Amino acid sequence: MLTLRLTLAPPLALLLRLLLVCASAGLGLLLLATLSFALDNPDQRAAALVRLVWCLVPLAVTAHLAAALARTEPGSETRRGLDSAGLGPVRLPLLAARTAALPAFVGSALAVLVAARSGIASSSGVLTAPRLPDALARLPLAEQSLPTPAAATLLSTVPLLTALAAAWGARPGAPRPWAGTEDTGAAAASATGARSGTLATAGPRKVSCQAGLLVGAVLTAGGLLLAAYAARDAAVGGSLGLGAWTFPAGDVAASPLAGGWLLAAFGLVLAGPGLVMLSGRLLGAVRPGPVRLLAGRTLIREAPFLGRELGALSAVAAALVALVRARLTDAGAAGLPGPLVGASVVLSGCCVAGAALAALVRARRARAPLRELLARIGASRKLARAVTLVRACVTLVVFAGPAVLAGMLTALPPH
Amino acid sequence: MAAPPDDVLWARGLHYAYDGSPALQGVSIGVREGEILAVAGPRGSGKTTLLRCLSGQLLPLKGEVWFNSAPVHTLGRAARERLRLHRFGWIDSSPRLVPELTVWENAALPLLLHGSGYRAARSAAHAWLERLDVGDCASRPPSALLQAQRQRVAVARALVHSPTVLFADEPTAPLHQNDRAQVLRALSAAARSHGITVLLASHDFTLDQAARTADATGAALADRIVGLTDGRRARTPATGAVPAGSESAAACSLSV
Numbered sequence: 169m170l171t172l173r174l175t176l177a178p179p180l181a182l183l184l185r186l187l188l189v190c191a192s193a194g195l196g197l198l199l200l201a202t203l204s205f206a207l208d209n210p211d212q213r214a215a216a217l218v219r220l221v222w223c224l225v226p227l228a229v230t231a232h233l234a235a236a237l238a239r240t241e242p243g244s245e246t247r248r249g250l251d252s253a254g255l256g257p258v259r260l261p262l263l264a265a266r267t268a269a270l271p272a273f274v275g276s277a278l279a280v281l282v283a284a285r286s287g288i289a290s291s292s293g294v295l296t297a298p299r300l301p302d303a304l305a306r307l308p309l310a311e312q313s314l315p316t317p318a319a320a321t322l323l324s325t326v327p328l329l330t331a332l333a334a335a336w337g338a339r340p341g342a343p344r345p346w347a348g349t350e351d352t353g354a355a356a357a358s359a360t361g362a363r364s365g366t367l368a369t370a371g372p373r374k375v376s377c378q379a380g381l382l383v384g385a386v387l388t389a390g391g392l393l394l395a396a397y398a399a400r401d402a403a404v405g406g407s408l409g410l411g412a413w414t415f416p417a418g419d420v421a422a423s424p425l426a427g428g429w430l431l432a433a434f435g436l437v438l439a440g441p442g443l444v445m446l447s448g449r450l451l452g453a454v455r456p457g458p459v460r461l462l463a464g465r466t467l468i469r470e471a472p473f474l475g476r477e478l479g480a481l482s483a484v485a486a487a488l489v490a491l492v493r494a495r496l497t498d499a500g501a502a503g504l505p506g507p508l509v510g511a512s513v514v515l516s517g518c519c520v521a522g523a524a525l526a527a528l529v530r531a532r533r534a535r536a537p538l539r540e541l542l543a544r545i546g547a548s549r550k551l552a553r554a555v556t557l558v559r560a561c562v563t564l565v566v567f568a569g570p571a572v573l574a575g576m577l578t579a580l581p582p583h
Numbered sequence: 584m585a586a587p588p589d590d591v592l593w594a595r596g597l598h599y600a601y602d603g604s605p606a607l608q609g610v611s612i613g614v615r616e617g618e619i620l621a622v623a624g625p626r627g628s629g630k631t632t633l634l635r636c637l638s639g640q641l642l643p644l645k646g647e648v649w650f651n652s653a654p655v656h657t658l659g660r661a662a663r664e665r666l667r668l669h670r671f672g673w674i675d676s677s678p679r680l681v682p683e684l685t686v687w688e689n690a691a692l693p694l695l696l697h698g699s700g701y702r703a704a705r706s707a708a709h710a711w712l713e714r715l716d717v718g719d720c721a722s723r724p725p726s727a728l729l730q731a732q733r734q735r736v737a738v739a740r741a742l743v744h745s746p747t748v749l750f751a752d753e754p755t756a757p758l759h760q761n762d763r764a765q766v767l768r769a770l771s772a773a774a775r776s777h778g779i780t781v782l783l784a785s786h787d788f789t790l791d792q793a794a795r796t797a798d799a800t801g802a803a804l805a806d807r808i809v810g811l812t813d814g815r816r817a818r819t820p821a822t823g824a825v826p827a828g829s830e831s832a833a834a835c836s837l838s839v
Contacts, residue, residue, distance in 0.1 A: 455701040458692070465683035541679050544640065545740075546667025547696050549660075 188271040196279025234330040235337030236523035238264035257340035268334030272327040381442020387435030395428030399579035433483035440479020445471035477527040482571035489575025597646035606632040608814040624811035630784035639663035672741035676756035678733035680725040687721040690739040711739040731762035771804040
């Protein structure tokens with residue numbers, strides 16, 4: 169109860185928690201549907217396995233959201249109070265794990281409820297239940313009962329992984345936006361070892377950002393190439409696949425085309441920190457004035473913990489661009505997924521956006537000492553607003569470019 | 584009541600309260616041009632609030648603040664910001680350096696905010712950092728410095744644009760005795776050589792002779808000491824001139 173009262177207050181946390189419930193419910197339904205498919209088609213083992221592997225993507229996104237939530241809550245002030253009350257950096261991850269596992273558990277329970285209700289409805293035809301059309305989106309339990317141990321195992325992975333991710337996000341050594349500030353209290357709250365650690369890791373982190381940019385660019389290009397190759401192959405041969413590894417044309421999920429998309433998205437995520445750092449460098453280069461100096465340097469400092477989230481967001485934007493293209497050219501209409509898969513895709517996108525929002529809020533909170541200092545010195549509010557505007561515009565441009573480019577270059581499944 | 588002609592900054596009957604809890608209850612104070620005025624009092628006596636009211640960061644609920652024969656308490660927010668940026672300097676009890684800027688960029692921040700050129704700001708900041716003995720770490724990040732060095736960078740930032748009045752709110756609070764004396768001497772020497780008026784708040788003015796000669800609390804550097812207790816001017820200690828003032832001023836000019 170105390171935990172709830174400590175962390176429920178801000179609307180952002182409420183929103184993220186609600187999102188976590190929805191995401192884990194959708195994920196639970198997806199997992200049950202996969203199990204149902206495997207039971208219905210015992211001879212198509214490879215296809216069932218591919219479906220299960222694809223469930224890892226929303227699972228990873230949900231875990232990412234849980235980690236972002238754990239990093240955002242509780243705020244630094246509360247954190248300091250909790251630390252002095254004995255709930256320090258060692259026990260806080262446990263608390264975060266518990267608070268993140270609860271919404272995930274509720275989501276899984278919702279999934280079971282929806283599945284069971286729809287199953288009863290379809291068998292007896294009496295109860296009104298959410299009846300989703302189409303065989304592609306067939307809900308589990310529609311025709312035969314699922315084995316309870318298998319369903320329980322599948323569903324328990326969601327709260328378990330969410331809890332682990334939250335604990336990982338709240339661990340003492342996690343990168344924090346206020347690391348490196350020498351007198352902001354929050355730094356004092358973290359152990360002195362962490363402070364010396366930031367000094368030691370300042371160099372390697374910069375290098376890792378640049379290396380991430382390089383690796384991410386290579387992966388994105390590779391993924392786009394793979395997708396293009398697979399699409400061309402399919403257009404020529406009428407089946408999706410490389411060489412002997414062929415799949416029926418309708419099954420986009422099991423083709424290298426989707427693998428290429430995933431690789432490109434992963435590359436965008438990896439390139440994120442490097443992109444933020446590069447834009448900060450460019451902004452602060454060549455005799456900057458106060459606006460460019462402050463905006464650029466802030467971007468450089470925030471790159472390690474803001475970049476991944478923004479990169480993921482740009483991957484989602486690229487997917488949206490590709491989707492719009494598919495709608496406009498009417499390509500891939502045959503391979504469009506059913507409502508359940510569509511819902512999971514939308515939920516995954518929302519989760520990525522939520523995690524990015526949480527990261528932005530954290531960055532804003534970390535800038536509070538700077539705002540206070542500027543007020544003390546007497547910098548005008550216009551200047552502070554200009555710094556924010558310049559930073560936002562540069563970030564938008566830097567991430568919109570690759571997103572639109574990747575979205576335009578992505579190969580779509582053939583007709 | 585007209586202010587004495589040599590008062591650069593004066594306030595009358597200041598009242599301020601934080602959400603109803605009173606911090607200042609009718610404080611009147613006058614600061615002469617070029618003097619170092621120490622505001623002494625225990626924690627919670629309203630020193631910081633007084634300094635923030637005088638520098639225009641807070642508007643007093645009642646009372647007046649005048650700077651150079653012009654009212655501050657009637658100014659709008661933007662005008663007060665401009666006043667702070669151009670005429671006032673501020674040193675906090677913690678350095679409050681911007682972690683992502685280098686040391687010289689931190690020191691040059693007020694000049695950059697003024698709109699002066701990059702090169703001019705850079706050379707001015709370097710000159711002040713040299714003067715305060717932190718010139719060799721000018722291009723390092725603040726996190727690579729010792730706390731006393733950071734505090735000296737904060738002093739350089741407050742002085743770099745040659746303000747008329749310098750507000751120092753317990754500038755030596757996070758430092759050890761040796762560093763305290765050094766920072767205070769550097770501060771007072773710089774202020775005297777440039778004719779900058781200084782308001783120095785501190786809670787540990789020990790008014791016995793030993794502490795004055797040890798020079799560790801700033802009492803010896805001040806021309807006058809004003810006591811503050813529970814948001815009011817204290818009757819004791821005496822607000823008269825400190826006899827050691829002139830000697831210490833001579834000592835300061837030798838020390839830096």
